[in-house]
Amino acid sequence: HLPQNHDNVEKTEDEEKEDRAAQSLLNKLIRSNLVDTTNQVEVLQRDPTSPLYSVKSFEELRLKPQLLQGVYAMGFNRPSKIQENALPMMLAEPPQNLIAQSQSGTGKTAAFVLAMLSRVEPGNKYPQCLCLSPTYELALQTGKVIEQMGKFYPELKLAYAVRGNKLERGQKISEQIVIGTPGTVLDWCSKLKFIDPKKIKVFVLDEADVMIATQGHQDQSIRIQRMLPKDCQMLLFSATFEDSVWKFAQKVVPDPNIIKLKREEETLDTIKQYYVLCNNRDEKFQALCNIYGAITIAQAMIFCHTRKTAGWLAAELSKEGHQVALLSGEMMVEQRAAVIERFREGKEKVLVTTNVCARGIDVEQVSVVINFDLPVDKDGNPDNETYLHRIGRTGRFGKRGLAINMVDSKHSMNILNRIQEHFNKKINKLDTDDLDEIEKITN
């Protein structure tokens, strides 16, 4: 039979890059609280002989009262893991530079917003803090945090340096904080002279890993940085730290302190893994129905290789009376966030999604994950990382989970075998025609 992946055409590099920004935005939109971690923060101080400060409360930071009020109004009780170390460093006198890396949801944005707000002098009507974001949408998200945290500073204003935000020539910006994308910020600082870069006290480069994925952003960011005064505080944040990010970070942030927080390791130890042998898509669907008929599944996520399969499966499951949510690539990020939110709230019991759409998304794991198609990379090799991220659990929240893989050809059996070998974990065969056997898997 024909592989059903004709709508999974290879993505252009630009699309891949847009994806990264979209994934990052999606994670922000669906995140309502901190990611918990048991890992230790690694700190590398510029001056290893200076004492290392860490705070357990926001009071210890001696913030301006309006700012402390802003922090509490956001519902923060104490600094997050990364904030414990990052905040005293960022608020120290004289200002110190910082490069910080930790996964999405660990409190980076809140940390640098706090740093900007504590250095800004709202009485001075010119830009003093400059923050670069990879896209307009991401800039808006950061802007919202600034507005929330700074809400007890009535005179504090925010300007967005993004495409389409046209000012009159010769105008000067009076807003104290500017947040924007590199191209527009560069224009505003140089050609158009809306901003005097020499007056910037804090420079933030957010989402460095997403940033450098876009052509031109790296150069533009460096050119902006070169215009800033020597004593300007430079801060760079990234969710990941591959070599390219690190090289870029060192160009943008001289003499940095460095803070890293490792991602919580995921494991397959508490997961029961099965595979079901089928001959085609219809048999996979039948197997799925049999499983649903035999055991009670509170909520499941089902992953398909293509949009077409995902759409088809969602429709078939609906016909069977399931409440199904569909997450698909053509949806806008905001729509996707809304779908995930509804699923989280339990309004739908099954979430069908494509591999691509779900990649990199930190959805709190549900107890049953079904790989209707196994995850493969664009060369057709097993995508072990995705497999692990999808069904793995972090030790801390080690609830037991169930993963069922649908296998429908020699090729996919081969992929499955390679996944087993990679993790050195056996995936048991499940006969879905045998209801007793299915029932046993929940014991």
Ligand SMILES: Nc1ncnc2c1ncn2[C@@H]1O[C@H](COP(=O)(O)OP(=O)(O)OP(=O)(O)O)[C@@H](O)[C@H]1O
């Ligand atoms: N100290 C804190 N206490 C409680 N909640 C916090 C604290 N710091 C941040 N948060 C909340 O946790 C969530 C994640 O924080 P934040 O956005 O700063 O993380 P991040 O590392 O920048 O992740 P992302 O890049 O996805 O935005 C947000 O909803 C934020 O309001």
